[in-house]
Amino acid sequence: MARECxxxxxxxxxNWVDKLAVTLVSILKHSNVLDNYKFFVLDGGITQENKQKLAKIKSKTKFEIEYLKVNREIFSNVPLNNFFTIETYFRLKLPSLVNVDKLLYLDVDIAVKKNIAKLFSIDLKEHYAGAVIDESSYYKKFHKLPIKNYFNAGVLLLNLKKIRKDNLEEKFFDFIKYNSDKICWVDQCVLNAVFNENVMFLDKIYNFQHSDFLPDTDKKYKKLKNNIVIVHFVTSRKPWNFEKSLNFVLEYYYYYLQTPFRWKFFTHFINKMKRKIRLSIILLDIN
Ligand SMILES: [Mn+2]
Known part of the structure; x- marks a missing residue:
């Protein structure tokens, strides 16, 4: 019997295409050779040259990449802030753009550490999605929605069949139109509001949020560490900023160096170092 795709x-x-490559490489590295992967990329303007590079990713597991055109105009009035670009909202179009019943959505500030087939196979029953609580929502009320459990939208196992049946895509856009004052964290608030807690809350190993809120010395974290399936570099502390205190940075670059964008790493690193050296010269001058 053919295995499920x-x-x-x-x-x-x-701008984020090298990060997408890291996520893809990390998924495929931990995949089962007998599995079959189909990647859908909501295309925010990736060049042909970069698409050709992505096609060069090497893997024993079969995979295919399909690029989906998104009409940017429909997002022209969405609330944004300095941290986010319009592409974050593109995922709201998945129900009409991807004709499958179940779909895993992943951010590209993510590295996968184990096989994710098990996550994909979770039976969502009548829930709209499977997701993990947003770590920062434990610490402060940082959204304006009348819900108790607020999920992080960086890893979403979507029940597209039910989402389409209940016409939620239209409701996403109605929410943006009529409740934009309630949106603090872009499309994440839209999804939380419209799903209205009809969500299967998953173990945090599926979206381990490497945020300021869980320091490396945290006891709970130590226990979790070996079980983590997906690491999500939330907040502005990203591996590509060469954050010293961040965990998994070495692992991140282990994957990065296996992507067709590996040379970018060196130029990026040299530029960072140049900046650091320039800064120290300025500081020396002052002293
Ligand atoms: Mn993210």
Whole structure:
């Protein structure tokens, strides 16, 4: 019997394409050779050259990448802030753009540490999605929605069949139109509001949020560490900023160096170092 295809969607523009490559490589590294992956990329303007590079990712597991055109105009009035680009909202179009019943959506600030087939196979029953609580919502009320459990939208196992049946895509856009004052964290608030807690809350190993809120010395974290399936580099503390105190950075670059964008790493690193050296010269001058 043919194995079920594992469908995964991403949203990405040309600036983030090397990060998408890291996520893809990390997924495939931990995949079963007998599995079959289909990647859907909501295309925020990735160049042909970069698409060709992505096609060069090497893997023993079969995979295919499909690029989906998104009409940017429909998002022209969405609330944004300095941290986010419009592409984050593209995932709201997944129900009409991807014709499958179940789809895993992943951010591209993510590295996968174990096989994700098990996550994909979770039976969502009548829930709209499977998701993990947003770590920062434990610490403070940082959204304006009348719900108790607020999920992080970086890893979403979507029950597209039910989402389409209940016409939620239209409700996403109605929410943006009529409740934009309630949106603090872009599409994440839209999804939380419209799903209205009809969500299967998953173990945090599926979206381990490497945020300021869980320091490396945390006891709970130590226990979790070996079980983590997906690491999510939330907040502005990203591996590509060469954050010293961040965990998994070495692992991140282990994957990065296996992508067709590996040379970018060196130029990026040299530029960072140049900046650091320039800064120290300025400081020396002052002293
Ligand atoms: Mn993210």
């Amino acid at each position: 594992i469908n995964i969607a991403f949203s990405c523009n040309n």
